[in-house]
Amino acid sequence: MSTRLVLWTGVGALLLVVVAALGWGLLHARSDPGLLGQAAPEFSVERLDGGGQTSLQELRGQPVVLNFWASWCQPCREEMPLLGHEAVSRQATVHFLGVDTRDTAEAARAFLLAQPVPYPVGQARGGIPSGYQTDGLPTTYLLNSAGFVVAQHRGPLNAALLSRYLELVGIKS
Known part of the structure; x- marks a missing residue:
């Protein structure tokens, strides 16, 4: 016993x-909330289409889908048509901005010639500000119209996920 x-x-x-x-x-x-709930660090991209620069500041006033990608990234390539389609269908309510990272401008331009997108895409001038977590690609941030980070997603988006994230910034399907 x-x-x-x-x-x-x-x-x-x-x-x-x-x-x-x-x-x-x-x-x-x-728990590292990253930039959630904070103002998105400002930066601008040098557009790969030769169209000058586009900055986050210029896009203020509407929500922004901020997508970090690279031409060599297969999941990035797979989500690009969805982002392009949504950018066209929602152009009156949300801005899209693509940031090519860890890539050469030549490779990114070649990819965009084969698969053009209807929104500004470029490389960050002076580098990507600290705070953005882009160690895995694609990485997408959703900013509200005041420029605050409402959501972050690592990995490729699908239509349902993107719609849910857009609802967080007040955009209905």
């Missing part, structure tokens, strides 16, 4: 330690 008591006491103590560790982890979880 004492062996059973020792065994059950050990199991109970182990469970207590596991529950305490889980509780501590939940209370002290590290």
Whole structure:
């Protein structure tokens, strides 16, 4: 009987330690909200079509879909037609801006010649400001009309996800 008591006491103590560790982890979880809820850091892109520069400041007043991509990124290539279609169908209510990153201008231009998009696309002048998390591509930020980050998405968007994100900034389907 004492062996059973020792065994059950050990199991109970182990469970207590596991529950305490889980509780501590939940209370002290590290979460990096990034730019969510903050003003999007300003920058401008040098347009790859030779059309000059486009800045986030210029786009203020309407929500912005800010998409970081690269010509070598297959998921970026796959989501580009969706972004182009949505940019045309929603042009009166939302701006789109593409930022080519970790790429050469020549490769990006060649890609855009083969698959043009109806919104400004370029490379960040002076680099991408810190705060934008672009370690995985594509990465898309949704800014409200005042320039605050409402959502961030890593990976390719599909139509349903993009519609849900646009609803967050007040754009209905």
